[in-house]
Amino acid sequence: MILYNTTYSLAAEVGPDWVSWMQKFYLPAVLATRLPVGHRMLRLLTEIDNGGLTYSVQLDFNDMTDYTSFLELHADTMQKRLQHRFGGQFVSFDTLLEEL
Incomplete structure (x- = not known):
């Protein structure tokens, strides 16, 4: 199992939306x-209390093939939608993990 984690840090006032x-x-x-x-x-x-909120969104994939397909076919579109809706109000970083 492959776990694709994206951690988002955003302004507190944007959190609920x-x-x-x-x-x-x-x-x-x-x-x-x-x-x-x-x-x-x-x-x-x-x-650390920096006035913001931090969230993690984790997606599970059966294998690296499915993960790679997601990246190649869909990740850019999804990221653009997120940027269009909340651009400038968050920062993020990705982590890729393998379940043992």
């Missing part, structure tokens, strides 16, 4: 690609 949009639009669009086999969205509880 961002969470709602991710749950109603972004994640359903990602799952509609039929490449991820699972997902979760989490809020980081142990962060």
Whole structure:
């Protein structure tokens, strides 16, 4: 199992709208690609109080082939949608993990 994690840091005032949009639009669009086999969205509880919020969005893939297909076919479009909706209000970084 391959886990593709994206960590997002955003301004606190944008948090509720961002969470709602991710749950109603972004994640359903990602799952509609039929490449991820699972997902979760989490809020980081142990962060330095910088006035913002940190979330993790994790997508599960059966193997590297499915993950690579997602990146090649869909990741740019999904990122553009997120940037269009919340551009300048968040920063993010990705982590790729393998379940042992």
